[in-house]
Amino acid sequence: MKRLTPIVVLLLSMLLVTGCWDRREVNDMAIVIAMALDKEPGGLYRLSVQVPLVSSLGSTSGGGGGTSGDKAYYVDSAVGKTIREANDIIQSRMSRELYYSHHRVIVLGEQLAREGMSDALDIIARFPENRLTVYLVMTRGKGIELLNVQPQFERFSGEAMRELLKMEALPVSLKDVAQMLTTPGVDAFLPVIAPVPSHPKGQSREVQIMGLALFHDDKLIHVAQSDSIKGVRWFQRYFTPFSAVLSLGGDNRMTVEFLRGKADITPVLKDGRVHFDIKVYASGIVMENMTGINLEHVNNIKKIEEMLKKEVKTSVEKTLQIMQKYRTDTIGLGIVLARYFPREWRETYRERWYEELPKITYTIRSKVVIEEIGQTTRNITKVDSENE
Amino acid sequence: MQELLETMENSSLIQLEGIPLFPDLDDNVEVLKNLFSDCSDFVIREFRLKHSARAIAVFVDGLIDTAQVNEALKSLMIMEGGDDNIGVIEEALLPVSQIDRVDDYKKLLQAVLSGDTGILVDGNKEALTLGIRGAEIRSVNEPEGEAVVRGAREGFIENIRTNTSMLRRKMRTPRLKMRSLVVGRETNTNVVVAYLQGISDAQVVEEVSSRISKIEIDAVLESGYIEELIQDNIYSPFPQIMYTERPDTVAASLLGGRVAIFIDGTPMVLIAPATFWMMMQASEDYFERFQMTTLLRWLRFLFLIIALLTPALYVAITTYHQQMLPTTLLLSVAAARESIPFPAIVEALIMEVAFEALREAGIRLPKTVGQAVSILGALVVGQAAVQAGIVSAPMVIVVSLTGIASFTIPHFNAAISIRMLRFPLMIAASILGIYGILVGVLLILGHMANLRSFGVPYLSPVAPMSAGDLKDVLVRVPWAFMVKRPRLLAIPNAHRMDPAYAKQVQQRGGQAGTTSRGNSDEEGNA
Numbered sequence: 001m002k003r004l005t006p007i008v009v010l011l012l013s014m015l016l017v018t019g020c021w022d023r024r025e026v027n028d029m030a031i032v033i034a035m036a037l038d039k040e041p042g043g044l045y046r047l048s049v050q051v052p053l054v055s056s057l058g059s060t061s062g063g064g065g066g067t068s069g070d071k072a073y074y075v076d077s078a079v080g081k082t083i084r085e086a087n088d089i090i091q092s093r094m095s096r097e098l099y100y101s102h103h104r105v106i107v108l109g110e111q112l113a114r115e116g117m118s119d120a121l122d123i124i125a126r127f128p129e130n131r132l133t134v135y136l137v138m139t140r141g142k143g144i145e146l147l148n149v150q151p152q153f154e155r156f157s158g159e160a161m162r163e164l165l166k167m168e169a170l171p172v173s174l175k176d177v178a179q180m181l182t183t184p185g186v187d188a189f190l191p192v193i194a195p196v197p198s199h200p201k202g203q204s205r206e207v208q209i210m211g212l213a214l215f216h217d218d219k220l221i222h223v224a225q226s227d228s229i230k231g232v233r234w235f236q237r238y239f240t241p242f243s244a245v246l247s248l249g250g251d252n253r254m255t256v257e258f259l260r261g262k263a264d265i266t267p268v269l270k271d272g273r274v275h276f277d278i279k280v281y282a283s284g285i286v287m288e289n290m291t292g293i294n295l296e297h298v299n300n301i302k303k304i305e306e307m308l309k310k311e312v313k314t315s316v317e318k319t320l321q322i323m324q325k326y327r328t329d330t331i332g333l334g335i336v337l338a339r340y341f342p343r344e345w346r347e348t349y350r351e352r353w354y355e356e357l358p359k360i361t362y363t364i365r366s367k368v369v370i371e372e373i374g375q376t377t378r379n380i381t382k383v384d385s386e387n388e
Numbered sequence: 389m390q391e392l393l394e395t396m397e398n399s400s401l402i403q404l405e406g407i408p409l410f411p412d413l414d415d416n417v418e419v420l421k422n423l424f425s426d427c428s429d430f431v432i433r434e435f436r437l438k439h440s441a442r443a444i445a446v447f448v449d450g451l452i453d454t455a456q457v458n459e460a461l462k463s464l465m466i467m468e469g470g471d472d473n474i475g476v477i478e479e480a481l482l483p484v485s486q487i488d489r490v491d492d493y494k495k496l497l498q499a500v501l502s503g504d505t506g507i508l509v510d511g512n513k514e515a516l517t518l519g520i521r522g523a524e525i526r527s528v529n530e531p532e533g534e535a536v537v538r539g540a541r542e543g544f545i546e547n548i549r550t551n552t553s554m555l556r557r558k559m560r561t562p563r564l565k566m567r568s569l570v571v572g573r574e575t576n577t578n579v580v581v582a583y584l585q586g587i588s589d590a591q592v593v594e595e596v597s598s599r600i601s602k603i604e605i606d607a608v609l610e611s612g613y614i615e616e617l618i619q620d621n622i623y624s625p626f627p628q629i630m631y632t633e634r635p636d637t638v639a640a641s642l643l644g645g646r647v648a649i650f651i652d653g654t655p656m657v658l659i660a661p662a663t664f665w666m667m668m669q670a671s672e673d674y675f676e677r678f679q680m681t682t683l684l685r686w687l688r689f690l691f692l693i694i695a696l697l698t699p700a701l702y703v704a705i706t707t708y709h710q711q712m713l714p715t716t717l718l719l720s721v722a723a724a725r726e727s728i729p730f731p732a733i734v735e736a737l738i739m740e741v742a743f744e745a746l747r748e749a750g751i752r753l754p755k756t757v758g759q760a761v762s763i764l765g766a767l768v769v770g771q772a773a774v775q776a777g778i779v780s781a782p783m784v785i786v787v788s789l790t791g792i793a794s795f796t797i798p799h800f801n802a803a804i805s806i807r808m809l810r811f812p813l814m815i816a817a818s819i820l821g822i823y824g825i826l827v828g829v830l831l832i833l834g835h836m837a838n839l840r841s842f843g844v845p846y847l848s849p850v851a852p853m854s855a856g857d858l859k860d861v862l863v864r865v866p867w868a869f870m871v872k873r874p875r876l877l878a879i880p881n882a883h884r885m886d887p888a889y890a891k892q893v894q895q896r897g898g899q900a901g902t903t904s905r906g907n908s909d910e911e912g913n914a
Contacts, residue, residue: 024709026722057723101711
């Protein structure tokens, strides 16, 4: 008995030190796969959640589950003065506890993005079930629209968006956004995804990456088309491949895919003016050649590399022009400046970087290497016209 | 005399100690008849020696080799010589190799009840016991509990003499000592404590012998009686003494400085002191190549953890830590559990208990019926329960995985302690989640670290760490590097081999090939 008492005391005290007792069975949960935040008139927030209907996922009786046409998910949404209030309204008509640990993406509606996203994002960082690694995306119009899309490949649009982002776009997680918003000298951007009808129309609606939303502080100021903002990719920590089409006059076109890329930025301070020296290194492979140019010749390769250099340069220029026009520092020129000239940054530029941004000058130099020309050197279906 | 007879009425063998044999044969016959009244298998054969001294032969029918005893009696009855002095009979008349002279009833009857034949001659204060035993014994078979692919196919049997002889055949050395003890008031079971002089720790040998000799119990029917009576901690779920039915395992343990306890009537030989790591080793570990052995040991440890923790982790993760699962896996689990009416812990308990019942049923039943049990188990409990939506498919996977995992532990008694312990862990997991599992595992580890087997820490050589012995715990190094014996005990004779030898082979043989350069012909003659 004497030996038992301390053990019992120890065991009982273990019950007290555990924090919250959160036992909950899987069949009492509504697992939120994706959520959307929108701003409604009158300063109200709309929260929409996408929840899989687990029973129609099918598994227990094998094969039976999910008859065609039945959706495997359910989208509900509510309006509240705060997001949590909206959540409580949804909860009050849902027999299962909303469970946020597994949401893959948060969709921000355009209106919310324009009015500032910081307030809405607070709950996501504050509420422990949420994850900072969740991907943020923006959509034109209402965020709930994206949740209602039923893509063909995935069971839920949330899942589809996540996979799409990881593969095709610049994925931005909540953690990244928080970092971009709190660091002076860099501005946030979010990928923009929109629901589009598949072709032929009406079969299904898919999600498509449309471009990049550029923010000034936490407010949306411009939605750039994918094409015009490709230059951003050179400046990311991890390069996301993309391809460029070269026009060699007429119908002579060639597609080159950039596989690796990296940019070096060197700021120069001259007479109180900020100048950036941008060097882009890229390497790519020829994916398609409709020109008949013989790529076996070093000279031809050189020629194409020259053209690609120009292509790279334009892509960066276009991006910088957009940045200057809308006064948003998407690629983080400010940070580079701060690292090279910390004192000047602190004293002069930090406070009025947005005024300075349109005035900066830059030179862009690029170096492109074609590493591969593919399996064939010439089009195998064309008669060899060259004299050999 | 009459008084003596009355006191002897109900006495066991121990109480007969010190009661001498009577010189008068008739007295002895009366005593024996009185003692063995109603013993139909006890035979008193009266006869006369050649020159008409009276004598009796006493034996238990069925324990002796009748033909051989007849031969022996023949030499007394018919052959010449003729002397009624027991000393002369022993030395000159009886052509029996195992013969012993006894002077009191306890010794005489102990021998006779073990299968000897007792010869009492009128006018002698001593009797002879002839060791001509012939009881039916099972032949030596492959040990079913510890089958190997590579290694000896002999296992111990129920007869202790056969067992000790099997060990002696492995170790032909005078250093192999076999201390004989008798335990059990009614069974008078022979127990042999075997050890290697100069390699075992003398203190441990003394401790084992003294613990066994202090046992006061009416019967010892199996090694388990002795094991439970001499182990250090009665309440521990872990076995502190290992058992084996393989002579080579016993021999290897003795060479490692341990002590073996043979018990008559069982093929199981106890080995003490034991550590936890011994329970995770199989005899074949030392016969197969070391790489494979090392990998197999890792596999066993992995599956040890799986056997102990999977059901608890399943319960903890599905009821507390859903965020730990990948989303798609959680959705699959959720879909599978959608129609299950029970909480995860109840589901887990149902399945685990059902599985234990299936296993228990399978062991007890004859082989032919056993198959029916496995079919019932697989079909009814497995498939039907899932289809009926009473248990979920992932739970069935967890239970089967646990079952398979517990079979990978080489020693059955270690496996059952793991089987037992997963239930409290499951309950801890259902109350406190992974935190509960951690608390449970820490309690178990603390208990194991606290445990001792004859003075040896149960987790040694890992805790307390003795680096030199780690070569045979998580890995098994090649024999060439196992130069020293384990240091768990104060072993006087620590070196197993000449460490230079392995090096020599590597240098002279193999690639250099100098050993084969001799001009020997095909038969190997130089």
